[in-house]
Amino acid sequence: MLRPILDSGAVRLTGGVVSDRAAVNREVSLADGLEKLEAGGNIHNLRVAAGESDGYRPTLTLDADVHKWVEAAAWELRREPTAELASALDEVVGLLLRAQGSDGYLNSWFQVEEPERKLQDLTRGCEMYCAGHFIEAAVALNRATGDRRLLDGAIAFANLLDAEFGPQGGREGIDGHEEIELALVELARQTGETRYLELARTFVDRRGHGLVGPGVFGPRYYQDHEPVREASTLTGHAVRAMYLNTAAADLVLETGDAGLLSALERQWEAMVSSKMYLTGGLGSRERDEAIGEPFELPPDRAYAETCAAAGLLFWNWKMLQATGDSKYADLLERSFYNAFLAGVSLDGRQYFYANPLEVRADYESPHESEWSGETAWYISPAPEQATAYRRPWFRCACCPPNVMRVLSSIEQYVATTSDTGIQLHQFTPAIIEADIAGSPVKLTVSTEYPWHGTVTATVTETTGDAWELSLRVPGWAEGATVEVDGEAKRVGPGYARVRRVWTAGDTVVLRLPLTPRLTAADPRVSASYGSVAIERGPLVYCVEHVDNPGLDLGTIRISPTVELREVAGPDLLPGLVAVEADVTVLSAAATAGYRTVGRTTDTAAAEGKRTVTAIPYFTWANRTPGAMRVWIPT
Numbered sequence: 312m313l314r315p316i317l318d319s320g321a322v323r324l325t326g327g328v329v330s331d332r333a334a335v336n337r338e339v340s341l342a343d344g345l346e347k348l349e350a351g352g353n354i355h356n357l358r359v360a361a362g363e364s365d366g367y368r369p370t371l372t373l374d375a376d377v378h379k380w381v382e383a384a385a386w387e388l389r390r391e392p393t394a395e396l397a398s399a400l401d402e403v404v405g406l407l408l409r410a411q412g413s414d415g416y417l418n419s420w421f422q423v424e425e426p427e428r429k430l431q432d433l434t435r436g437c438e439m440y441c442a443g444h445f446i447e448a449a450v451a452l453n454r455a456t457g458d459r460r461l462l463d464g465a466i467a468f469a470n471l472l473d474a475e476f477g478p479q480g481g482r483e484g485i486d487g488h489e490e491i492e493l494a495l496v497e498l499a500r501q502t503g504e505t506r507y508l509e510l511a512r513t514f515v516d517r518r519g520h521g522l523v524g525p526g527v528f529g530p531r532y533y534q535d536h537e538p539v540r541e542a543s544t545l546t547g548h549a550v551r552a553m554y555l556n557t558a559a560a561d562l563v564l565e566t567g568d569a570g571l572l573s574a575l576e577r578q579w580e581a582m583v584s585s586k587m588y589l590t591g592g593l594g595s596r597e598r599d600e601a602i603g604e605p606f607e608l609p610p611d612r613a614y615a616e617t618c619a620a621a622g623l624l625f626w627n628w629k630m631l632q633a634t635g636d637s638k639y640a641d642l643l644e645r646s647f648y649n650a651f652l653a654g655v656s657l658d659g660r661q662y663f664y665a666n667p668l669e670v671r672a673d674y675e676s677p678h679e680s681e682w683s684g685e686t687a688w689y690i691s692p693a694p695e696q697a698t699a700y701r702r703p704w705f706r707c708a709c710c711p712p713n714v715m716r717v718l719s720s721i722e723q724y725v726a727t728t729s730d731t732g733i734q735l736h737q738f739t740p741a742i743i744e745a746d747i748a749g750s751p752v753k754l755t756v757s758t759e760y761p762w763h764g765t766v767t768a769t770v771t772e773t774t775g776d777a778w779e780l781s782l783r784v785p786g787w788a789e790g791a792t793v794e795v796d797g798e799a800k801r802v803g804p805g806y807a808r809v810r811r812v813w814t815a816g817d818t819v820v821l822r823l824p825l826t827p828r829l830t831a832a833d834p835r836v837s838a839s840y841g842s843v844a845i846e847r848g849p850l851v852y853c854v855e856h857v858d859n860p861g862l863d864l865g866t867i868r869i870s871p872t873v874e875l876r877e878v879a880g881p882d883l884l885p886g887l888v889a890v891e892a893d894v895t896v897l898s899a900a901a902t903a904g905y906r907t908v909g910r911t912t913d914t915a916a917a918e919g920k921r922t923v924t925a926i927p928y929f930t931w932a933n934r935t936p937g938a939m940r941v942w943i944p945t
Contacts, residue, residue, distance in 0.1 A: 312564065313632045313727035313734060316745055317454065320389070322722040326740040328761060328884065329721055332652065336718035337387050339659035344380055344715055345399060347704045353377050354403070360410040360419035367423045370706070374419050375437070375490075377403065378444035379712035381461070382451040386719035389455035404452070404461050407445070415467030417445060430475060434487040434526045434533075442468050443490030450497045451720075462501070469498055469507055477506070478513045485517050487526060487533050489551045492558030493625070496565060508565055515539055515559050528599045540574045544581035549594030549602050549614075550709075553622025560629035572633060579630065581605075583642065589830065589844055589941065590653070590851050590928060591646030592666050593619040609838040610668035610942050617654030617663055617710040620646050621717050628724055631736065637783050637805050640736040643724065644785065647737075648761060649851045652929035655714045657883060661701030662711045663932070668941040671865060672856065701932055732779030734806065738766045738821075750774035761848050762886040764788075764823035770813045779810040782821045785849065787828070794820040823848065827875035827890045832942060842942035843869060845890050845925045847877075852890055852925040856937030857881075859923050864938045867894040867923060871945050883930045890925045894943070 316322055324330035348354050352368035353376050359367045384400040411417040418438050421429045430438055449465035452458050472491070476484050495511035498504070519538035521530060530536040532547045534555050545552050556575055563572045585605035587593055592615025595603035600616055623646045631639035654663045704711065727734045728745045733752065735743075738760040744753050753772035760766060768780060784791050786804040793800060793807040799822075809819050825848040832839035845852040854864055858881060873892050880889035898918040931939050 313635055313729055315628075315632065315723055315727055316725075316743065317723065318744075321744045322725050323390075323742045324722050324739060325742060327758065329737075329739040331884070333390075333718050333721055335657070335659040336383075336655075336715055337391060340655070340711075340715050340718075341380070341384060341387060341396065342399075343660055344383075344711055345403075347708065347711070348377055348380060351376075351704065351706075351708060353708075354406070356419040356423070357406050357410045360417075360422045361406060363409070367419070369424065370420070374417070375441045375444040376708050376712050377407070378441065378448040379709075379716050381407070381448040382444070383712060383715035383719040385448065385452040385455045386716065390719070390722070400452075404458075408460060408464055411464050411467070415464070415469075415471040417442070417464070417468060430484075433484050433522075434524045437486065437488050439472065439486035439491035440488035442472065443492070443494035446491075446494035446498050450494075450501045451716075453501060465498060466502065466504075469495065469510070473506055473510050476513070477510050483517060483522060485514050485522050485535070487523050488548075489518075489534070489555040489558065493554055493561055496558060496561040500565070508562075511558060512562055512566070515555070515562060518555065528601070532599055532601060540570055542574060543577055544605075545578050545586060545602050547602065548600050549616060549619035550600065550622050552602060553593070553619055553626050557622065557625040557629055560626060560633055563633045564629060575630065576634075579626075579639075585833075585835075588613055588615055588650065588668060589832075589846075590615065590649035590666070590668065591620065591623060591642060592650035592668075593623055597665065606833065606835040606837070608836045610940070611671065611838075613665070613667045613669075615650055615666040615668075617651065617666060618713050620650035620654060620666070621713045624651060624717060624724070632727065635734075637736075638786065640783050641786050644737060644849045645851075647724075648849045649928050651714075651717065653931070654710060655718075656701050657930065657933045661703055662705070662714065663701055664705055664710050668853075668928075670937075670939045672863070672938040732781060732810070734781040734783075735766075735768060736783050738783075744772075747774065747778045748776070750776065752778065754780075759886060760823075761825070761850055762888045764825040764848060766821040766823070768819045768821075770817045771815055773813040773815060773817075775812065777810055777812045779808055780813075780819055781806040781808045782819065784821070785823065787846070787848070788823040790824045792822045794822070825888075827852075827877060829869075829871060829873070829875070831871075839942045842944045843871060844941050844943070845875065845892070847888065847890060851928045851941060853928045853931050853939050853941045854923050854925050854943065855931050855934075855939045857934045858889075858926060859921075862896070862921060862923070864940050866897040866918075867921070867943060868897060869894045869943045869945055878924070880924075880926055881934075883926070883933060887927065887930065891922055892925070894921055894923050895919075896921050 353373040356367055356373055358364040381403055384396055388397060418441050446465040449461035453462040475481055492511045492514045495507045499508035518535055523533040523535040534547050534552055539559055559571055560575055586602050588608055594600055594614045594616050595607050597614045600614055624643055627639040627643040650666055653666050725737045725741055726743050730748060733745055738758050740758060741756045755769045755771050758766040784802050784804050784807055791802050793802050795809055827847045829843040830846050832842050834840055876891045878889050878891050880887035896918045
């Protein structure tokens with residue numbers, strides 16, 4: 312079992328794409344997000360609950376968005392504290408504590424609008440979902456800064472839930488939206504109180520027995536149709552599924568439950584093999600934001616909610632710790648660089664709720680959310696209000712603060728330790744400090760990843776005993792080598808492990824070939840049958856209209872043997888590498904409506920050749936509105 316490096320400052324990002332995204336989050340998104348929470352009524356509603364204002368703005372889940380912002384701000388105070396952020400956070404924390412009831416309960420909607428229905432509508436009330444985010448924020452603040460004011464409030468709320476729903480005589484109930492389960496595990500870890508761990512396990516084991524009720528979309532939507540330990544695949548609301556399985560994996564870490572781990576491994580394999588997009592996105596249905604049937608993965612209708620990508624990071628991180636298997640780190644990387652990072656604009660002010668893999672030029676608002684009454688992403692007629700298809704905020708704004716809290720804590724996903732050494736899972740310039748068997752060890756990681764594939768780890772402080780440095784070799788990295796003492800050798804997928812007595816200045820160099828490649832769609836995915844996508848290293852690429860002016864992206868076809876050429880990319884990020892390829896462009900006659908195959912008019916299908924430029928998927932929709940596609944027919 313691997314241990315995350317959680318001590319303050321133990322992993323410090325020193326440059327590169329990941330650090331830059333975290334910096335934009337810190338310098339732009341957090342302040343902008345707090346303004347949006349104020350303008351959207353989230354902060355106002357808490358003031359109403361605290362008796363400091365009136366005129367509640369009705370909605371059920373606004374509190375959770377504040378809690379996620381608090382968590383993000385707490386992690387940032389640990390990384391790079393500022394007086395301005397500390398003051399803003401202190402004000403919000405104080406408001407939360409003033410709004411909290413004397414019994415520990417906190418949910419502004421029910422406190423103000425329906426006090427007689429507290430903890431009664433578990434199917435749709437989202438009270439324990441909001442409580443979970445409150446607890447996670449409290450744990451983050453205590454872990455990051457030592458401030459335990461919010462932790463004491465979280466303990467009071469957890470005690471209330473334990474008395475109401477706990478295994479010792481509590482009523483049998485679970486929340487319709489999972490989140491409390493994983494938060495309780497973290498609270499148990501932070502406080503040492505095993506009651507919270509038992510309550511988390513109780514909630515996980517109760518799911519699948521019809522306790523939530525049919526709700527709007529039926530029990531599968533809530534993962535309440537089948538016990539977690541018996542499930543062979545993932546179903547229902549994608550974010551809920553990710554939070555549930557994150558909690559279950561965290562229980563494995565605390566209890567060593569082999570049966571639960573086996574069930575999670577089974578579900579993970581089913582997801583990766585048949586229910587996940589190439590980008591690491593999850594959720595193909597917009598109506599119920601749900602995971603579809605096997606191979607139901609339409610690129611143009613992909614929902615792939617940004618929150619689901621965040622949840623996939625959480626789950627894979629716990630599975631990696633539990634098993635040490637590099638495939639979980641591989642998927643964490645894929646989802647982070649593609650499905651997750653696409654969810655926020657490069658300037659940190661605009662967001663996607665849904666993340667499609669194709670947009671046609673004639674589309675208008677293809678994801679009009681039925682339950683929230685707003686467009687999840689759209690072609691904006693008002694450029695001053697949105698960049699390309701992104702929006703500055705949402706009425707149900709779960710995704711923006713989720714992005715913030717992930718980027719504020721992203722260094723926690725870089726490395727782990729064990730009794731025998733350090734494991735480097737994600738590649739970014741960083742300084743890593745850790746203890747191995749009680750002795751301090753320090754590494755400096757230098758790299759220009761993901762644009763270039765050389766990763767150099769230099770030991771700058773070490774113990775006199777032998778220990779093992781492990782560097783992940785991604786599954787796509789055919790021909791990777793590791794170099795020690797000037798001698799290089801080929802390494803396959805998994806971890807390149809070097810064990811020795813180290814001295815300061817020793818280096819290990821991992822070289823990952825970042826050759827562009829074509830990836831074929833599974834033929835069972837009918838929506839992408841006969842198509843390929845361009846990938847390079849961990850990045851999925853897309854063809855966007857702005858780099859290919861005058862070209863109808865729906866008319867291009869690509870040869871499976873085409874030469875892919877690396878070129879300097881557009882001025883979106885420093886060092887960005889684009890990929891060029893020659894494609895065939897079909898004539899208007901060949902693409903217009905239905906036609907009889909084999910007639911003489913069908914032989915003149917090709918209009919000519921064209922060179923197209925592809926950019927990393929996560930950088931699309933940062934310029935002007937227009938078409939985009941990941942999958943290109945052959």
